[in-house]
Amino acid sequence: MSNTGKQVAFITGAGSGIGRGFAHQMAKLGYVVIVTDVNEDSATVVANEIIETGATAIPYQFDITDADVAKTIVDEVIKNYERIDVLFANAGALGPSDFWDIQPTDWDVMTSVNIKGTAIIAQLVAEHMKAQQSGRIITTASYNAVRVAAHVIPYRVTKAAILMFTKCLAMVMAPYNVTVNAIAPGVTMTPMQELYAQKTADERGITLDDYLDDRRSRIPMQELTTIDDLNALAKFLTSDESRLITGQIIAVDGGVMASS
Numbered sequence: 413m414s415n416t417g418k419q420v421a422f423i424t425g426a427g428s429g430i431g432r433g434f435a436h437q438m439a440k441l442g443y444v445v446i447v448t449d450v451n452e453d454s455a456t457v458v459a460n461e462i463i464e465t466g467a468t469a470i471p472y473q474f475d476i477t478d479a480d481v482a483k484t485i486v487d488e489v490i491k492n493y494e495r496i497d498v499l500f501a502n503a504g505a506l507g508p509s510d511f512w513d514i515q516p517t518d519w520d521v522m523t524s525v526n527i528k529g530t531a532i533i534a535q536l537v538a539e540h541m542k543a544q545q546s547g548r549i550i551t552t553a554s555y556n557a558v559r560v561a562a563h564v565i566p567y568r569v570t571k572a573a574i575l576m577f578t579k580c581l582a583m584v585m586a587p588y589n590v591t592v593n594a595i596a597p598g599v600t601m602t603p604m605q606e607l608y609a610q611k612t613a614d615e616r617g618i619t620l621d622d623y624l625d626d627r628r629s630r631i632p633m634q635e636l637t638t639i640d641d642l643n644a645l646a647k648f649l650t651s652d653e654s655r656l657i658t659g660q661i662i663a664v665d666g667g668v669m670a671s672s
């Protein structure tokens with residue numbers, strides 16, 4: 413417990429979509445929520461939404477690729493709350509879709525955000541979890557980490573790297589009662605996915621509804637993933653019941669990853 417008597421959850425990319433969903437759920441579960449996002453306005457909006465419910469949230473503008481800022485924020489959280497119980501290393505970038513459009517700098521951005529950014533914050537928080545001998549680290553991967561296809565290749569490659577990082581970190585943290593797992597969301601209609609879906613529908617000259625029908629038809633269970641679906645898994649992975657589950661990638665995707 414922190415000096416406020418509450419547990420603390422630290423979330424990256426919490427200003428939108430899946431991270432915002434995690435932030436609200438952790439607040440409902442009674443955690444102090446550290447709401448971080450590269451977009452300062454959205455971090456503030458989400459923190460205020462939580463504060464309006466009577467829970468505690470602290471917003472931080474935080475680009476996960478900046479190691480110095482990461483350390484400053486983690487140190488401040490530890491100074492103020494004495495611990496971090498849960499880390500959602502959730503922020504990620506999608507990158508170019510068409511292989512022939514990829515520029516050398518796209519690889520810099522994608523490896524920097526999806527791999528380096530995830531690894532930096534996980535290492536910093538893990539150090540404190542090691543000292544406190546408890547904690548839960550959850551990274552956000554994707555079914556694209558294992559599914560082979562001809563598009564969004566830098567995304568697939570960097571999400572695959574997150575899987576290996578997650579499994580290795582699980583081994584590092586196992587002696588310290590800290591579990592490390594990856595959640596692999598299916599197609600979830602967040603701002604990131606909406607943008608991608610609309611762009612692809614436009615490129616194909618079809619409506620967004622037709623595009624989504626097509627995507628649904630290629631999901632074994634024929635359903636898109638909701639934020640509530642992801643929150644159900646996140647709740648389990650942060651509970652005592654999941655204490656021996658570590659180094660896993662768990663998909664909430666209606667069978668897409670299993671069919672890959």
Ligand SMILES: NC(=O)c1ccc[n+]([C@@H]2O[C@H](COP(=O)([O-])OP(=O)(O)OC[C@H]3O[C@@H](n4cnc5c(N)ncnc54)[C@H](O)[C@@H]3O)[C@@H](O)[C@H]2O)c1
Binds near residue numbers: 427474503605
């Ligand atoms: N939505 C999906 O269908 C889907 C599927 C599989 C995996 N994912 C993964 O889920 C995670 C969340 O995505 P989402 O769909 O909620 O997208 P989103 O765009 O709605 O939210 C992502 C958030 O991350 C923030 N962000 C981006 N780069 C950042 C950086 N460098 N530092 C800090 N914050 C940064 C953005 O500002 C945004 O608020 C991502 O890792 C994504 O790859 C999403």
